[in-house]
Amino acid sequence: MYKVCSLFAGVGGIDLGFLETKQCDVVYANEFDPYAVKTYELNFDTKVDNRDIHQVKVDEIPDFDIMIGGFPCTSFSVAGYRKGFDDDRTGDLFFEMERIFKERKPRVVFLENVKNLVGHNQGQTFKVIIDRLEKAGYKDKIKCQVLNACEYGNIPQNRERIYIVAFRDKEDFERFEMPMPIPLDNTIKKVFNFTSMVDEKYYYRNGKYKGNMVEMLEEAMDDDNTVYQWRRKYVRKNQSNLVPTLTANMGEGGHNVPLIKTSYGIRKLTPMECFYAQGYPKDYKLPTDLADSKLYKQAGNSVVVPVINRIAENIMKALR
Numbered sequence: 001m002y003k004v005c006s007l008f009a010g011v012g013g014i015d016l017g018f019l020e021t022k023q024c025d026v027v028y029a030n031e032f033d034p035y036a037v038k039t040y041e042l043n044f045d046t047k048v049d050n051r052d053i054h055q056v057k058v059d060e061i062p063d064f065d066i067m068i069g070g071f072p073c074t075s076f077s078v079a080g081y082r083k084g085f086d087d088d089r090t091g092d093l094f095f096e097m098e099r100i101f102k103e104r105k106p107r108v109v110f111l112e113n114v115k116n117l118v119g120h121n122q123g124q125t126f127k128v129i130i131d132r133l134e135k136a137g138y139k140d141k142i143k144c145q146v147l148n149a150c151e152y153g154n155i156p157q158n159r160e161r162i163y164i165v166a167f168r169d170k171e172d173f174e175r176f177e178m179p180m181p182i183p184l185d186n187t188i189k190k191v192f193n194f195t196s197m198v199d200e201k202y203y204y205r206n207g208k209y210k211g212n213m214v215e216m217l218e219e220a221m222d223d224d225n226t227v228y229q230w231r232r233k234y235v236r237k238n239q240s241n242l243v244p245t246l247t248a249n250m251g252e253g254g255h256n257v258p259l260i261k262t263s264y265g266i267r268k269l270t271p272m273e274c275f276y277a278q279g280y281p282k283d284y285k286l287p288t289d290l291a292d293s294k295l296y297k298q299a300g301n302s303v304v305v306p307v308i309n310r311i312a313e314n315i316m317k318a319l320r
């Protein structure tokens, strides 16, 4: 079994992709958001270190072979501040990962981030990340690629993310390949519940909202194979059978959660459905005492598990 150190663990989407290979154990997980920790600990045996990562000393972390982390991307995403490493709120978090891999030199470092990481600040941000990995001993042993979940994970979500895999040993690097595209035969009809009633609170009913919003939704939402979004003054129709990229701002209230037309009316996706749209398995559990806003945020912040799993499987083959 390979020992995994999970940083910025969130609700464990990357952890799950690695654990599903059945060749890994998560020996250490760090995450400082208590609500995410609650969801994580409901699903995994590992007890989460819930301190701010800045407070964790390298020698407090047990031995591990693989470091995984989708470090916070607000400073890199188009939707975020576009400040990169100048953003003193979150921009330094990659360097917290570096602090640990520089000293411990794990056999694999796996990083996940928004696609925009590559082009951010004319490519400077990305260059710094690669440069730091190279200086830590991973030079010429790094593979990275942008993968869209609907092309690589058989999940009907348009979610492009960059995956960076760095190897300490040349032979491992040479044996590793990013996964190939696979057909999308999964559908939103299989992922979401179109035919039975969910909690009434998720439906858009006449008289429930100000103005003529519900009428506009009813007029525009004519296709039950499509996911829609309310955009302040108009209804956005997405590509057929594709969920738009789920984001943490779904948890900010308003009308940020994508919408579907079901037999029981127009409604937003439930938090559990957002986890399913990230490829989480049916037996993944959500705490019953957390507000929907927290759960939507957790789903939006997470990853598409089957894409992670396909990369993790290839990593396992390379390490063997």
Ligand SMILES: C[S@@+](CC[C@H](N)C(=O)[O-])C[C@H]1O[C@@H](n2cnc3c(N)ncnc32)[C@H](O)[C@@H]1O
Pocket (backbone or CB within 6 Å): 008, 009, 010, 011, 012, 013, 014, 030, 031, 032, 033, 036, 051, 052, 053, 054, 069, 070, 071, 072, 073, 093, 298, 301, 302, 303
């Ligand atoms: C993009 S999310 C990662 C989500 C994760 N990959 C998943 O599948 O759920 C980044 C996570 O980093 C956590 N985080 C941000 N700053 C942190 C810090 N200083 N120390 C520990 N965790 C932090 C956030 O709470 C958030 O859950």
